[in-house]
Amino acid sequence: MDSQATTDSQTEMSFALEDGRRMTIGPARPDDALQIRWLYHLIYGGSYPFSLVYNAEECLRAIASDKHLWLLSRCDGKVVGSVIFTIDRAIGLGKVFGAVVAEEFRGRDLTERAMDFGLELLMRRERLVQSVYATTRTIGLAPQRLTEKLDFKKLGVFPNVHKVNSAETHTLAVLHAEGALARRAATPRLPRLLERFYAIAEREAGLGPAEFVDGAVSWEPPHGPALAFETVTAAQFVLRRFHDVKSDGKLGLDFFPFQEPNLLLISPDGKTELYCYRSMKDGHCVLTGARSENLETRELLDHGARFLEAAGVRYLEVLIEATATEQLRQALCAGFLPSAYYPSMRWDTPGGGRDYVVLSRSLAMLDFHGISLQTGYLDYLQEYFRLWRALYVDVALSGAR
Numbered sequence: 001m002d003s004q005a006t007t008d009s010q011t012e013m014s015f016a017l018e019d020g021r022r023m024t025i026g027p028a029r030p031d032d033a034l035q036i037r038w039l040y041h042l043i044y045g046g047s048y049p050f051s052l053v054y055n056a057e058e059c060l061r062a063i064a065s066d067k068h069l070w071l072l073s074r075c076d077g078k079v080v081g082s083v084i085f086t087i088d089r090a091i092g093l094g095k096v097f098g099a100v101v102a103e104e105f106r107g108r109d110l111t112e113r114a115m116d117f118g119l120e121l122l123m124r125r126e127r128l129v130q131s132v133y134a135t136t137r138t139i140g141l142a143p144q145r146l147t148e149k150l151d152f153k154k155l156g157v158f159p160n161v162h163k164v165n166s167a168e169t170h171t172l173a174v175l176h177a178e179g180a181l182a183r184r185a186a187t188p189r190l191p192r193l194l195e196r197f198y199a200i201a202e203r204e205a206g207l208g209p210a211e212f213v214d215g216a217v218s219w220e221p222p223h224g225p226a227l228a229f230e231t232v233t234a235a236q237f238v239l240r241r242f243h244d245v246k247s248d249g250k251l252g253l254d255f256f257p258f259q260e261p262n263l264l265l266i267s268p269d270g271k272t273e274l275y276c277y278r279s280m281k282d283g284h285c286v287l288t289g290a291r292s293e294n295l296e297t298r299e300l301l302d303h304g305a306r307f308l309e310a311a312g313v314r315y316l317e318v319l320i321e322a323t324a325t326e327q328l329r330q331a332l333c334a335g336f337l338p339s340a341y342y343p344s345m346r347w348d349t350p351g352g353g354r355d356y357v358v359l360s361r362s363l364a365m366l367d368f369h370g371i372s373l374q375t376g377y378l379d380y381l382q383e384y385f386r387l388w389r390a391l392y393v394d395v396a397l398s399g400a401r
Helices: 030-044 057-064 108-127 142-149 192-205 235-247 298-312 325-333 375-401
Strands: 006-009 014-018 022-026 068-075 076-088 093-101 131-137 155-165 167-176 189-191 211-213 231-232 263-266 272-278 283-290 315-321 337-346 354-362
Touching: 014 093, 014 108, 014 235, 030 057, 030 076, 030 093, 057 068, 057 108, 068 108, 076 108, 076 211, 093 108, 108 131, 108 142, 131 142, 131 155, 131 337, 142 167, 155 192, 155 283, 155 315, 155 354, 155 375, 167 283, 167 337, 189 192, 189 325, 192 211, 192 337, 192 375, 235 263, 235 283, 272 298, 283 298, 298 315, 325 354, 337 375
Parallel strands: 093 131, 189 211, 283 315
Antiparallel strands: 006 014, 014 022, 022 068, 068 076, 076 093, 131 167, 155 167, 155 337, 231 263, 263 272, 272 283, 315 354, 337 354
């Protein structure tokens, strides 16, 4: 058993390993950047999907930024573990990701210690956030057991969300600050089709009941080609225009924390714009905002998804508030399925935390070889398949009769 940890300063802790070596956990420094890249390279072989690790400028900015807490585990001055927290104070939200440990030091609870220390600093001591979420890989159960041990709640799955060496499904685990779930801003008002999906989240997080609204939901195969969007990939231009349109109050579907658009799709007539963050590494894409003068949400999402699919995107995701019943219904009609439910996610308006539904549309063949899921997460995946069959298969078969 490793000896009991001690806090050496406000932002560092230390403890001794069984062999007597001293381990410290504390914030990364600028001169750690090279060791950080090498550690991730040893684990992922250059296939890690986030540029923050490999891009030297991004890495240094994150280390210096008050929007990140990058904790490193060190032994005799050598970086042997890493975990990254990013926070948005304005909305009271944190994310923990990028946990890696050198092979020699696995089995010593370094990630658990680092995550718990980071949560202590951000959530309990400084009270900077109302919740912290983690997305965990499913190639084994260890990451899911780790978040469960730290009292994170199981709130969803993202089928084939990333591609490292092969397609990977991730889970959503969320830890809320004390009292955050009791101060939700409004009762969810969801399409009836999401009743069984919400019941899983209700059970896992101890939520109260939602209101369910009847309304037709059916995905119909598209008629005709997708809009021939023009694309803009000049990142700074896209970001400036995104903020201009958003500040003018013309943007919808514009809440996606910790992502900034690097791709803009514009219809030939200029009446429709979709702002996306696209990972060129693995075909992952999220919608960070959209506007249209002549398309409903269903059409906008469907045209965007089909255009992005032709451009090589494998997975598209969008966040919709749990009280936006009609917008949720139209997203379902566009073939987007509920992947996760995040209660009390957003805290930038009076009245409490606002709930969001995470919806996704897979644009490639689903592949679940080698997947390992705990009960709870498995329930979400089974419900995802039930809805996928209802929207994609049953509708098609009923039309063939």
